[in-house]
Amino acid sequence: MKRPALACLLLLAACSGQRTLTVCADPNNLPFSNRAGQGFENRIAQLIADSLGAKLDYVWWAQRRGYVRNTLGEKKCDLWPGVASGVEMVATTRPYYRSSYMFVTRADKPLAGLTLDDARLKTLKLGVQLIGDDAMNTPPSHALARRGLTTNVTGYMLYGDYSRPNPPAAIVEAVEKGDVDVGLVWGPLAGYFAKTSPVPLRLERVTPWLDDAQWPMVYEVSMGVRKDDPALLRRIEAALAQNRARIRATLGDYGVPLID
Known part of the structure; x- marks a missing residue:
C-alpha cells in the first residue's frame, strides 16, 4: 500500500x-x-x-x-x-x-407454598448462599438465623470453587441431588439453572419479601x-x-x- x-x-x-x-x-x-x-x-x-x-x-x-x-x-x-x-x-x-430470592425445590416433593415462617422449614434440609463469615451474607441466611434455623442449614459459597464452570450453580445442583430439600437462591441463578436442570424443579418467591428493611428479598x-x-x-x-x-x-x- x-x-x-x-x-x-x-x-x-x-x-x-x-x-x-x-x-x-x-x-x-x-x-x-x-x-x-x-x-x-x-x-x-x-x-x-x-x-x-x-x-x-x-x-x-x-x-x-x-x-x-x-x-x-x-x-x-x-x-x-x-x-x-x-x-x-x-x-x-x-x-x-427487578428480581427476588427464590425457594428452589424438586417438583416431585410436596413442598409448594413455602414461606420463611413455614413450620416445615424446621425439619427440612435447607441450603443458602453465603458470601463470607461476617455480616455480608445473603438476605435468606440472615432471615433463617433470625428464626433460629441454623442447625439444619448448609451454606454454599457464592464464589464457590472457581476451578469449575459457574461455581454458584452448586446450590441448585444440591437440590437436584437431594443433598438439601430447599435452596434459597438469588432469582437469576435459580431461574437459569432450573431451566437447564435434568430434574424438574419448582421455583417460588421467598416471602415475606420485606422480612427486614436492611435485608429484603427483592x-x-x-x-x-x-x-x-x-x-x-x-x-x-x-x-x-x-x-x-x-x-x-x-x-x-x-x-x-x-x-x-
Whole structure:
C-alpha cells in the first residue's frame, strides 16, 4: 500500500469517532457473564454498545471482594452491569430489572407454598448462599438465623470453587441431588439453572419479601459507572431505555424471574 493511501486510512480511523465501551465482567459466572460471551449481561452489554455506536471490549475479573476497586476504581473499564441499584461505591443507572430470592425445590416433593415462617422449614434440609463469615451474607441466611434455623442449614459459597464452570450453580445442583430439600437462591441463578436442570424443579418467591428493611428479598438491578463520569451514565440510561423490550426478552430467555 502506498504511503499516502495508508496515511489516509489511518486518518479516517482516527476521525471516525467510534469509542470503545469497556465492560468489567466475571469470566466464569453464568448466567451473568463468561469469557465466551454466553451470559445475559454479555448480551445486554452488546445492546448498549451498539446503541452507543461503540466497540465492546472487556476487562475480565473474578467478581469477588475487591472487584470494584480493581476494575472501575482503577479506571480499567467504563461499565459494570448487574450491580444492585443505589450502591454507594459507584454511580448507578435506573434499574433495568427487578428480581427476588427464590425457594428452589424438586417438583416431585410436596413442598409448594413455602414461606420463611413455614413450620416445615424446621425439619427440612435447607441450603443458602453465603458470601463470607461476617455480616455480608445473603438476605435468606440472615432471615433463617433470625428464626433460629441454623442447625439444619448448609451454606454454599457464592464464589464457590472457581476451578469449575459457574461455581454458584452448586446450590441448585444440591437440590437436584437431594443433598438439601430447599435452596434459597438469588432469582437469576435459580431461574437459569432450573431451566437447564435434568430434574424438574419448582421455583417460588421467598416471602415475606420485606422480612427486614436492611435485608429484603427483592432487589432492583442497575448498571454502574464511575462517579466522575455523569455523561456516560446518561448515555447508558438512554441506551437501556431504548432497548427495554429487547432486554426483557433476553432476561426471559435465561429464565430470570422478573418482579414488576
